[in-house]
Amino acid sequence: MDWTHYRFRTLWSLPAPPATVYQVLERPEDYPRWWPQVREVHRVDDTTGLIRIRSLLPYDMTFTVREASRDPAAGVLEVRMSGDIEGRARWTVAPAERGCRVRYDQVVDVRKPLLRRFAVPGRPVFRLNHRLMMRSGRRGLRAYLAAV
Template structure:
């Protein structure tokens, strides 16, 4: 097993319509406004940018995100990631009775040297750190959508 390889799946239930949620998630440069752990997003061009994130643990992760798929009809946003995280992430949105279900899937290899060094003993902390980041993201997006 590669202890620096991670797969994550998160599901958010949101009360906003699918198109509204999709529009918010498609604007990655706005994430720092509503997602506290997304510290910085710098656009490189129309389909890529550099992102810096930091959750509870005292380290930043920086990666370049490149748009792979943007399909509003299917409700899919997907990126390829290179940098401290190498892999991909995908939002898949589906309508629900009360609004929208947002499924987030991510598969990455961590390349940051300290995280690789601490891969085995730190794995539970790294997974918990990710869970805290995702929980805060859901809360932030829900509040952002109420204000829109």
């Protein structure tokens, strides 16, 4: 097993139309407004940006994201990442009974030396850190959608 390889899947139910949620998710430069752990997003060009995140644990992760797929009709946004983490992430937004269902899939390899050094003993804590970040993202997005 490669202890620095991670697969995450997160599901969010949101009381908002899928198109509205998709429009918010396709603007990563606005993520810091509603997602506290997304500390900075700097656009490089129309399809590339630099992101810095920090969750509960005392370390930042910085990586470049490049758009891989954007399909509003299917509700899909996918990026490739390189830097402290390398891999891909995909948002899928679909209609649900009371708004929409958002699925976030991420497959990454950790490249940050500190996290690689503690890969085996730290793995459960790193996974928990990710879960907490995603939970905070859902809360922040719900509040943001309610305010706009």
